[in-house]
Every structure is written in structure tokens, then in C-alpha cells.
Amino acid sequence: GGRPGGGRRLLGFEPVGTSDTDEFLVPDGYQAQVLIPWGTPIRPDGPAWRKDGGNTAEEQAEQIGMNHDGMHFFPLGNHREGSRRGLLVLNHEYIDQELLFPDGPAEMTEEKVRKALAAHGVSVVEIERRRDGSWERVDSRRARRVTGDTPVEFSGPVSGDHPALRAQGRPRGTLNNCSHGVTPWGTYLACEENWNNYFGTTDESWQPTPTQERYGVSASGGGFDWHLADSRFDLAANPNEINRFGWIVEIDPQRPRSAPVKRTALGRVKHEGCTVTESRGRVVAYTGDDQDGDYIYKFVGEGNWRFQRARGRSPLDHGTLYVATFQDDGRGRWLPLVFGEGELTEANGWQDQADVLLRTREAADAVGATKMDRPEWITINPKNNDVYCTLTNGSGWGNAVNPRDPNPYGHIVRWSERNGDHTATTFEWDIFVLAGDPAYDPQVELDEGNRFGSPDGVWFDPDGRLWIQTDVSNSSQHLASKGYDNIGNNQMLAADPETGEIRRFLTGPRGCEITGATATPDQRTLFVNVQHPGESTTHWGEANHENPRAVSNWPDFDPDGRPRSATVAITRLDGGKIGA
Numbered sequence: 001g002g003r004p005g006g007g008r009r010l011l012g013f014e015p016v017g018t019s020d021t022d023e024f025l026v027p028d029g030y031q032a033q034v035l036i037p038w039g040t041p042i043r044p045d046g047p048a049w050r051k052d053g054g055n056t057a058e059e060q061a062e063q064i065g066m067n068h069d070g071m072h073f074f075p076l077g078n079h080r081e082g083s084r085r086g087l088l089v090l091n092h093e094y095i096d097q098e099l100l101f102p103d104g105p106a107e108m109t110e111e112k113v114r115k116a117l118a119a120h121g122v123s124v125v126e127i128e129r130r131r132d133g134s135w136e137r138v139d140s141r142r143a144r145r146v147t148g149d150t151p152v153e154f155s156g157p158v159s160g161d162h163p164a165l166r167a168q169g170r171p172r173g174t175l176n177n178c179s180h181g182v183t184p185w186g187t188y189l190a191c192e193e194n195w196n197n198y199f200g201t202t203d204e205s206w207q208p209t210p211t212q213e214r215y216g217v218s219a220s221g222g223g224f225d226w227h228l229a230d231s232r233f234d235l236a237a238n239p240n241e242i243n244r245f246g247w248i249v250e251i252d253p254q255r256p257r258s259a260p261v262k263r264t265a266l267g268r269v270k271h272e273g274c275t276v277t278e279s280r281g282r283v284v285a286y287t288g289d290d291q292d293g294d295y296i297y298k299f300v301g302e303g304n305w306r307f308q309r310a311r312g313r314s315p316l317d318h319g320t321l322y323v324a325t326f327q328d329d330g331r332g333r334w335l336p337l338v339f340g341e342g343e344l345t346e347a348n349g350w351q352d353q354a355d356v357l358l359r360t361r362e363a364a365d366a367v368g369a370t371k372m373d374r375p376e377w378i379t380i381n382p383k384n385n386d387v388y389c390t391l392t393n394g395s396g397w398g399n400a401v402n403p404r405d406p407n408p409y410g411h412i413v414r415w416s417e418r419n420g421d422h423t424a425t426t427f428e429w430d431i432f433v434l435a436g437d438p439a440y441d442p443q444v445e446l447d448e449g450n451r452f453g454s455p456d457g458v459w460f461d462p463d464g465r466l467w468i469q470t471d472v473s474n475s476s477q478h479l480a481s482k483g484y485d486n487i488g489n490n491q492m493l494a495a496d497p498e499t500g501e502i503r504r505f506l507t508g509p510r511g512c513e514i515t516g517a518t519a520t521p522d523q524r525t526l527f528v529n530v531q532h533p534g535e536s537t538t539h540w541g542e543a544n545h546e547n548p549r550a551v552s553n554w555p556d557f558d559p560d561g562r563p564r565s566a567t568v569a570i571t572r573l574d575g576g577k578i579g580a
């Protein structure tokens, strides 16, 4: 090893090759253990998993949900104890209704909607490392499911009796929780991404408002068809229910009976994640709005977050929401989305700050934010405060920060806030890496040891290794016409942010994406998620309720089973730090 200047080598493993097998593959000297697949009871005495998809809604509500995504390990006890025991908190982004119900989704029923809601949301489970080094889910008073049906509260400018929130019944549930965040005070943030897909209507007189159009709300919805069996999701019968979605949701894993709180001051978009840090005592939260041509936001808290909490106020309820502009000269600026400032005045049709937040995308349009190629996860380099954001792929927007037009592979942009201060309103940016395959795009500086496309999850470990996870859509995967035929299954790579070196660390089974990354404090166990193994592809065929194993049968390989999303715990045979 040895780097210029004698620095320690950051990446110490041999890269793995690309893969198209139905296996989860790690480098030599590493091992992987499957933990809490979909349907695992969150407590040891809970309802057992039924491999035919036959668990009821009530049972699903006491089991791990489907499609694991963003995740954090909250250690319990001191550094040493906390590397052996902790709370694993993870999102269940969405569901595959072909795999969730024994007879598939064809006929939507009330019971199916209830089970679908129960398979969404967040799981909190306690896990412990055994003497032999493996991890197990243990009994815990903190074990909990938050689902699409859990009572929730609202805070910030859109809360209380706000007319936009008046709908059937009290506010319940969180849906489409993609990436996540963790606050300095130890709470978990679940982020609502493609919430528009759950709503629809057969009422032909229904028309979307301009705001609903901007968020992609439509009468046909995203194919879940819940509105056919439950008027809660009917856009005409229950028009304001949809305003209760699109928010950042705070969950306290230490208080299993506390209600999740939707923090409306952070805006309403298709939140990929919410990456929280602090500068000069103030809380700062970055969030990407994952849609082609949408924006990157940050929230800067008002005043010192410790003082706020001491006064009984949430630091996430008071502050300024900004949206990013990336100039072609490598500089950038954060523009405030504040009622009464700039374009966001009464004369221009804005009513108040709640109105600005309910229509965050339109407010960002009005101030002239920079269109991006699908902003996904955001992470911060612990060594120098640089901020990294994955832009997974897009159609190209004719600006320097999204340099390919179109951009089927995606890239990672990074920026330095002025003086390394996250509360600053100006920054300088550059592109860390253009993803892709040099066989199709000569600008790409990758090879067989690190070719990848459609970066999604990104996470800095405490040593400053940048972990990159991919989510190549299965509708385009393995199509030479899209240039993905040499890239293989979705994967995770590690990068050295100083040298730019990147190595492929693992590959997932067929049809999955790799997402979620968190480690024990000693960095000797890395947890990642395998989401939607067996998702239908044009390459291997179509998995459905009649043939759920058409694409993948990971991780059980049970001839009568079905593929299951799961967490994987990765350790080194020699017990060393992951990646080193």
C-alpha cells in the first residue's frame, strides 16, 4: 500500500468481478450472513413466516416488511457493547404485490390493502452478536413496526388544524420510505419518496390540481390499485389524504410507543433521504427530490439545536428551507424558499409558508433551481465536510453539473460549502465520478474492477471511505442498447475520495438493488440491504404469483418459497475493519 505522503491505504480488499448469478458475493476474506428477511417476526415469539405469502395483515404488522431500503444501526451501551448489540432501524420502501399475496394483486380487496400497508413503513429490531460472530434478532421492548396505518402527528407550518390535512380519520401511516436520516439527538428520519403512486380514482370528474400534476398524481396511480378497495386512497372521495404524504418523518427508536412526527418545515417533495449534520450549533439537513429534472434541498435550523431542544422545541420545526442552483462555472448558491421573499409573494399567488411547503416543487421552480438527473442519496465526508450526492440517471438538462445528455449511467456530484460551513449559502462543486462503461462512453474512467451504473445509495464510513450502491432499473438492465450488458447485477463499491480509486466490493442476486449501509461503531460489521431480489426483468423473464422464482430464489433457495428482501451482515474472517 502506501499513498503519496505516506498516508494509510484506504481500500485493502481485492475487487470482486461483475456477476449475473443469483448469489450475494463478497471479496476473499469476507463472509456474509442473511438477517431479518421479509416476513421475519420482529420478536422471537411473533407470527412465523409463511412461504406461500399466506400471512395475514395482522401477522405482517408484527413481521419485517418488504423491500428493505435505508437503514441505521443505533448501538446500545458503550462503544464496545454497542458493537455487539443495537437497534437496527430500516425502511420498507414499497411492495411487490405479486409476491405479497398468494393470488397476486389481480383482485384488490380491503384485506389486501391492509396487508400491503402493514408491509410498508419502518422496522425497529434489536440484534446481538453471538460468540461465534454471527448476528441474531433478539427479544426487545423496543421492537416495533411503523406501517402505512400507524397513527402519526404533524409539526411545523403544515400541522394542527391546517385545512389541507383535513381528510377521513386522523392522520396515519408513512409510505415509500426510501433512504433515511439520523439526527444528532438519536432519532431516525424516514423519507417519503414516490407517495403519489398509492392514490387513484375511477371518478371521471376528477382532475389533478397543478400541484398534483407537478407531483405526478394521476387517476390511474402507480399500479397499486388500493383506491379500488379503500376510499382512503381515492383522490375524489378523500381528496386531502394525499397532502398527508411527501414529508420527512421523525421516529424515536428508544420510545416504542411514541407517534412518528411528520416535520413539514423540511418541505414536501419525493424525498429520497435526509442527511443531517450540524454547523455552528445549528442543524442542517440535505435532501434530494428523486425525479428526472428535480432538485436538491437543504434545511438550516434556526439557532442552536441543543437550546431548541432544552426549550421543548424540535430543531426540525424552525428554520429555512433552501434549494440548490449549480452554476456552470463550478460555483453554486442556495436559494431560500421563504414566503414573502423573492418570487414567493402574495402578489404571485403564495398564501403563507405552509402553502410554500405544500407546493415545495412549484416554489423551487419559481426561484429558478437547477434541474438535476434524479438526485438520490447524500453523504458527508467526515474528513473535510464535502457533500456528495448521487444523480442516478436522467435525460440531461443542458447544464454543466449534469454533463451527459442523455445520462443513462448517472454520476456523483460533490460540493464544498463556503468555509466548510453547512449553513453557508454558497458553495463550489465538481463531479467526483461519471458512472458507466468505457466500451460505450469513452469519457468514463472505469474498468472491469469498478464499472457500475445508476448509483443510488452513498455512505461515508467514519474512516472516510465512500461506499457506493447501485440501483440499475430491471427494465433496462442487461440491454446492450442501454450499455449495461457489461455491468452485471447491482453492486456496492468503495471509493477513496482523495485519490478517486474505486473498487467493487460486492454483487447482489438477480433482480435486486443494493441499498442501505450502516456499521457497528468498531466498523467490524457492515449491514447492507438486498431490495427486491427476483424483480421481473426483460433478461430472465417475469416473476409473478404463479412463478415467483422466475428471476431469483434468494436467499432461501426453497423450491416452494419466494425471493425475499433481506439485510446482510458482512464481516471479515480475520475480524478486521470492513473495507480496510
Ligand code: FEO
Pocket: 093, 178, 179, 193, 272, 290, 376, 456
Ligand atoms: Fe427509492 Fe430514489 O430511490
Ligand code: CA
Pocket: 178, 179, 272, 376, 456, 457, 471, 515
Ligand atoms: Ca434509492
Ligand code: CA
Pocket: 471, 513
Ligand atoms: Ca429502486
Ligand code: CA
Pocket: 376, 392, 456, 471
Ligand atoms: Ca433508485
